[in-house]
Amino acid sequence: MERDRSNDGVSVQLHVVGEVMRKPPLVELQVDVIILNHASEPRWVLLPRQAGHKPAADGGVDTLEVEQWGRLRVGSWLGTGGFRAVRIGADARVQLDKMPVQWWRHDDDPQPDLEVVAVKVLRIDGKPAESYFERVPVSSGNAGGSGGGGSSVIATVRHRPDHAEVTVELVDDVRVSMIPWPRD
Numbered sequence: 587m588e589r590d591r592s593n594d595g596v597s598v599q600l601h602v603v604g605e606v607m608r609k610p611p612l613v614e615l616q617v618d619v620i621i622l623n624h625a626s627e628p629r630w631v632l633l634p635r636q637a638g639h640k641p642a643a644d645g646g647v648d649t650l651e652v653e654q655w656g657r658l659r660v661g662s663w664l665g666t667g668g669f670r671a672v673r674i675g676a677d678a679r680v681q682l683d684k685m686p687v688q689w690w691r692h693d694d695d696p697q698p699d700l701e702v703v704a705v706k707v708l709r710i711d712g713k714p715a716e717s718y719f720e721r722v723p724v725s726s727g728n729a730g731g732s733g734g735g736g737s738s739v740i741a742t743v744r745h746r747p748d749h750a751e752v753t754v755e756l757v758d759d760v761r762v763s764m765i766p767w768p769r770d
Contacts (some may be wrong), residue, residue, distance in 0.1 A: 587662065589615045589640045591625050591626040592625060592627055592762060593625070593760075594624040594625040594626070595624060595625070595760050595761030595762060595763060596621060596622060596623050596624065596625070596631055596674070596704045596760060596761075597621070597622040597624065597762075597763045597765050598619070598620070598631070598678065598702045598742060598762055598763070599618075599619070599764075599765045599766070599767050600702070600767070601617065601618045601625075601702075601767035602617050603617065603683075603684065604616035604684070609744040611692050612688060612691075613689045613690075613691045614686050614687070615687040615688075615697070615700075616684040616685070616686060617682075617684070617685045617686075617687050618681070618683050618684065618757060618767075619633060619680075619682040619683075620676055620679070621672060621679070621680045621681075621682050623674040623675065623676060625675065625676060625677075626676050627676050627706070628673055628674060629673075629674050629704050629705070629706060630671050630673055630674075630704065630705050630706070630707070630715065631674055631680075631702060631703075631762075632669045632670070632702065632704070632756075633669060633670040633671070633702055634669065634700050634702070635662070635664075635669055635670060635688060636687065636688045636689070636690075637687050637688065637698045637699070638698030638699065639701070641667075641669030641670075642703065642754040643667065643763065644666055644667050645666030645667035645751060646665050646751030646753050647663040647664060647669075647710060647745065647754055648664060648745055648746070648749050648750065649663070649665070649743065649745065649749075650662070650710075650718050650741075650742070650743040650745070651663075651664065651665040651739045651741070652719060652720075652723075652739065652740050652741040652742075652743070653670075653737045653738065653740070654738050654740045655682055658672070658680060658682075658723075658724075658725050659719065659738070660672055660723075661673075661718070661719070661723065662756070663710070665751045666751060667751075669703075670763075671715065672723075672725065673715075673716060673722070673723045674724070675724045675725055676726075678725050679741070681728075687700060700722045702757050702762050702764070703755055703756065703759070703762065704759070704761070705756045705758055705759055706760060707756075707757035707758055708754075708755070708756060708757070709753075709754070709755040709757065710753075710754055710755075711745055711746075711752035711753060712753070712755070716721055719741075720741065752761070
């Protein structure tokens with residue numbers, strides 16, 4: 587008898603591969619990301635847009651930019667609670683190269699943690715997150731692509747005409763195992 591894998595978690599590897607200096611004190615970290623879904627059903631994995639901020643923890647969102655990363659579609663939600671989200675299929679692997687993450691560095695501050703959240707259901711303004719995409723953005727098998735000029739915004743969705751932020755609801759948290767990046 588096969589064991590029930592519907593509650594299995596995801597594994598994530600994050601590796602900062604570069605820094606791009608923006609208008610001080612802003613630094614853009616370029617982060618390579620590998621995500622493995624060990625479950626028998628899809629998951630939403632939320633990635634940080636800003637170092638030191640847990641995705642979707644600090645507020646709402648006002649705009650969705652749909653990014654194309656190779657064959658993969660990534661939801662990039664903007665706002666005080668902004669994050670990137672990947673819908674990863676059962677037993678799938680996703681790789682994003684040079685994902686930009688903002689870091690407001692002051693003096694010699696050490697780089698803050700990069701946090702990742704995974705959930706079974708993601709709702710934006712009370713609606714399933716996948717409803718904001720032209721087609722359901724589930725990755726299956728191996729998928730991924732490169733940022734830093736290799737990704738592009740293919741659609742923009744404003745949630746409200748007055749640009750007010752809407753709520754983000756994370757349903758059924760999933761365990762995230764942070765795996766150290768192999769040494770070079």
